[in-house]
Amino acid sequence: MxxxxxxxxxxxxxxxxxxxxxxxxxxxxxxxxxxxxxxxxMLIESKASVTLTKQGRATIETDMTDIGTGTYAILGQVAAEMLGLPVTDVETRLGDTNLPPASGSGGSFGAASNGTAVFLACEEIRQQLCTKLDCNPEDLTLKDRHAVVGNRRIPVVDILNGEDIRGEGHVEPGEAEDxxxxxxxxxxxxxxxxxxxxxxxxxxxxxxxxxxxxxxxxxxxxxxxxxxxxxxxxxxxxxxxxxxxxxxxxxxxxxxxxxxxxxxxxxxxxxxxxxxxxxxxxxxxxxxxxxxxxxxxxxxxxxxxxxxxxxxxxxxxxxxxxxxxxxx
Known part of the structure; x- marks a missing residue:
């Protein structure tokens, strides 16, 4: 405020x-x-992938750049909040053209465009966790490295059971533009x-x-x-x-x-x-x-x-x- x-x-x-x-x-x-x-x-087409590792950590991959505007911090925060992790448990990898193509920095569209791609990738991971827990996405809360569903509070690493989960995020301009x-x-x-x-x-x-x-x-x-x-x-x-x-x-x-x-x-x-x-x-x-x-x-x-x-x-x-x- x-x-x-x-x-x-x-x-x-x-x-x-x-x-x-x-x-x-x-x-x-x-x-x-x-x-x-x-x-x-503006919204610019952007892609990102997020991996929730079997150790309960997250890795963000996108060829977005950080020119001093805080991209590392922003993307890490988005993934951390979506996955119920501390920011210190999120690694952000940027600036490599082998990674999913992002919007780039400039024109005041970087955080909104690439941040949305990370957001969507994390939503896909949440959906996969819901499948494992047999619950609806709206019933799942991820917080402090735990999944909370109803009366159950389960460590995320137990849900992963030694496997990584990967989510892909892709955003592009749609009907809102018109x-x-x-x-x-x-x-x-x-x-x-x-x-x-x-x-x-x-x-x-x-x-x-x-x-x-x-x-x-x-x-x-x-x-x-x-x-x-x-x-x-x-x-x-x-x-x-x-x-x-x-x-x-x-x-x-x-x-x-x-x-x-x-x-x-x-x-x-x-x-x-x-x-x-x-x-x-x-x-x-x-x-x-x-x-x-x-x-x-x-x-x-x-x-x-x-x-x-x-x-x-x-x-x-x-x-x-x-x-x-x-x-x-």
Whole structure:
């Protein structure tokens, strides 16, 4: 659930917003801005296999990649929860093209697509356990390495009886792609200070609120949004690729002249995740979140600059040479 204290504080400040140029702290003009975000949700064909070994451990195999977005953690969590195992009893093998082909990383579809494939593979394993126990899937609970059915509580290794069980998961876009339009949503709130003498812009704080289906891992999802909002600060204030008009060559082709936001540019950023369940998304009901965090971040900052100064910047980034003339 979102933290009402943080959100309410921002909204309270927003309600007191004055006209451009009316809120000042010394030579700094203070402004508040907000923007909305929407990002299409996609499902990409993906496969995975999960093996529940005779020792009661699980192995996930898929050629999915982890580029730092937490794929190892997410897939391990999905299998662990589905099979009633601690995450430490789940091994995830990725990045080998000999393994079942996955969606890949990118486009905010990795966790939802490949996570669903793992989910479906685990459902197949659960069905095989139900066959051994002569019970219905809805009557089976797997928890703490045990299967619970009615009054029976049986160690999973006893059910396996020295054999491995393997499940295959395969998901691909279906009728939902034609019947509904899916998206993830968010909103951004930013407070900036603009120096009335120099035109310098400083982002003082930001808040992002996001709805992206079932949140599989709040820590890694929050980190994705923090990164996106930081990218938004760069998009709004510092990052600009310049070309030589004579031949099209890139002029600022290194990090000395292509300016990424650094710690001094990034304020305290708050992220709130709204739990959402959308049965149309996929069986896992998870949606992509990686790129949602940047979709409207820069717009919120530009709106805050306008609220502070009355200067409307439409050519990014909002560098001092664009802000200062409007302050004269």
């Amino acid at each position: 979102p933290n009402p204290g943080k959100t309410t504080a921002f909204l309270h400040l927003n309600a007191k917003r004055q006209s451009p140029g009316e809120v000042r702290e010394g030579e700094w003009l203070i402004g508040l801005g907000m923007a909305s975000a929407a990002r299409v949700n 019947k509904v339009r899916q998206a993830t949503y968010g909103s951004y709130f930013a407070e900036v200070a603009v120096n009335s003498v120099t035109g310098e812009v400083r982002v003082r704080r930001m808040l992002g609120v996001f709805a992206a289906g079932r949140i599989l891992n709040a820590k890694t999802a929050r980190s994705q949004c923090l990164g996106g909002m930081t990218f938004g600060i760069g998009m709004a204030l510092t990052e600009e690729l310049l070309h030589d008009p004579r031949d099209g060559h890139i002029v600022n082709r290194d990090f000395a002249e292509y300016h990424l936001p650094v710690n001094a540019d990034v304020p305290q950023i708050e992220v709130e995740l709204l739990e959402e369940r959308d049965a149309w998304a996929n069986p896992l009901q998870a949606k992509g979140i990686g790129e949602l965090g940047i979709c409207g971040a820069a717009a919120a900052i530009l709106n805050a600059i306008y609220n502070a100064t009355g200067v409307r910047i439409r050519d990014l980034p909002a560098t001092v040479d664009k802000v200062l003339p409007g302050l004269a």
